[in-house]
Amino acid sequence: MDSSNTTTTAGGATTQQRAQAQNAFREGRSTGRQLMGLPVISLSGGENKGHVHDVIYSPLQGKLVGFTVQQGGGLLSHGDTFLLSTDRVHAIGQDAVTIDDTTVLEPLQGDLGTFEEEAGEPVLGKRLMTENGKFLGNIDDVLIDRQSRRVVAYQVSGGLWQDMMRGQTDVPVDKIISIGKDVVLVPEAVESAIEQPSGGLVAAAEAAKEKVAHATEAVKEKAAEARTSAAVAIENKEADYARGKVANKAVEDDAGNLIVPAGATVTDAHIRAAIAAGKLHALAIAAGQTQAGDLADTAREKVAHATETVREKAADATDAAKDKQGELLVGKTTGRAVTLENGATLVPANHVITEADVSAARAAGKLGDLTAAVGAQAVNDVRERAAGVYDAPAAPATAPAATAPTVVIVEQPVVVQASRPGDRLNELEDDDLTVSPPAAPAARTDSSRL
Secondary structure (H helix, E strand, C coil), X not given: CCHHHCCECCCCCEHHHHXXXXXXXXXXXXXXXXXXXXXXXXXXXXXXXXXXXEXXXXXXXXXEEEEEEEECCCCCCCCEXXXXXXXXXXXXXXXXXXXXXXXXXXXXXXXXXXXXXXXXXCCCCCEEEECCCCEEEEEEEEXXXXXXXXXXXXXXXXXXXXXXXXXXXXXXXXHCCEECCCEEEECCHHHHXXXXXXXXXXXXXXXXXXXXXXXXXXXXXXXXXXXXXXXXXXXXXXXXXXXXXXXXXXXXXXXXXXXXXXXCECCHHHHHHHHHHCCHHHHHHHHHHHHHHHHHHXXXXXXXXXXXXXXXXXXXXXXXXXHHHHHHHCCCECCCCEXXXXXXXXXXXXXXXXXXXXXXXXXXXXXXXXXXXXXXXXXXXXXXXXHHHCCCCCCXXXXXXXXXXXXXXXXXXXXXXXXXXXXXXXXXXXXHEEEECCCCCCCCCCCCCX
């Protein structure tokens, strides 16, 4: 792991490593504060006989002397206090102190007696100082091995802020030179150990950095694996794509050595050589250009075929429409002559149209003119036939105005309509009639079929 991600101390260990070492040193051990408050359990009856109130130890002898045990008590009463000698303790656990029975508890009579004499002068609160007079902090707690019941270290505090930021340091008892009335002396070498952070927020920050570093490295490894997998997948696809195709152009390595000549069919040997030279992609492109040309030719052929098919179908539809139009014209009478571009008469006026006339008009491109000629005849027929129908006198003044009649020629797409309501049709001039195609060939209104 990159050393820039953690703080390396003068001793060569990181803050996180020092914190881990301290935790390992404290394995199976408890501070005095951690022992205070533990329940005292009688093994004979399985009863809770109180809790540890005081931890009594001898700094000079470096051993645990015993406990005071508090029973009962409440808001206004301290309850009963007992003395429990270390040699009468069955076991000191992480969560409880066990005794064989209650007979090992001695009621406290005034002072601690022999317990206090054996303990000697308290060491908590004394100043820790090096031989050259450098103040390192205050003795804040004692670390006791739960199995051997020996004092193994003293916990040094540099103050609330420093403890919170850098953690507290354990000074082993074998580093103590002497314990005086006011000062505990240690060698100068202890100074560097105490000044190096071993916990607190600094250690937490370093631990977080280490986790982030590990996570980042894991992500990088996963990304590299993903890239490798993706590259292999792409390589396989390009190899499969190129295999068996014809190279459109020659592919060479960086030194100019030929890998595959133009026009050659790509084989596995070519593919292996291209992979070794890092030219597999170029080989796939060369093979793809040939296929792309083939695909383009195929596409052009398909487009041309589709276009021709559309044209044929359109022509067929046009011919079918013309045939239908011609069928409708056969047997009808022209109202005017149909002439060619040079003025020659193709179909005369007042002529009953035959199939030959329709064929001649279609060949000359005059089928539309022939249809219009039939429409002109229809107008003439309307005039003649409608003259007798509307020959009656005009309606009285009180009667509503007559609606202009509408005549629909179903067989021929022509509608004749009078422009002035109330007039008789035989009295109308050509300008008073409107001839237009109907909305639909099958339309039916108030009409007369001719």
